[in-house]
Amino acid sequence: MSATAELPSISLTLESWQGQLTPEAARAILALRAEPKAQARYDELASKCNAGSLTEAERRELDATVEFNDLVSLFKSHAATVVSRG
Numbered sequence: 001m002s003a004t005a006e007l008p009s010i011s012l013t014l015e016s017w018q019g020q021l022t023p024e025a026a027r028a029i030l031a032l033r034a035e036p037k038a039q040a041r042y043d044e045l046a047s048k049c050n051a052g053s054l055t056e057a058e059r060r061e062l063d064a065t066v067e068f069n070d071l072v073s074l075f076k077s078h079a080a081t082v083v084s085r086g
Contacts, residue, residue: 010071014078023086026079032072041065 021029034042045062048054054062 011074011078014074017078021079021082023083026082029075029079030083032076 042062042065045054045058045065048058049062
């Protein structure tokens with residue numbers, strides 16, 4: 001099963017971790033950004049996808065990147081909750 005299909009259970013796990021996440025650690029999570037080279041590759045794959053010219057390997061790479069980004073977004077969402085609570 002893909003990570004995307006498992007996001008509800010991952011979200012519940014993250015909620016249980018919120019009490020253990022310090023505001024400083026949460027701010028560090030919120031500051032995370034993709035490296036320029038990784039962002040450029042994602043942009044390239046997204047453009048090829050929109051043009052309908054992805055190879056099968058590129059499709060798998062793009063899918064994995066999107067799933068990873070979904071997980072990072074969940075982490076950041078929960079980190080933002082910790083920061084907002086002070």
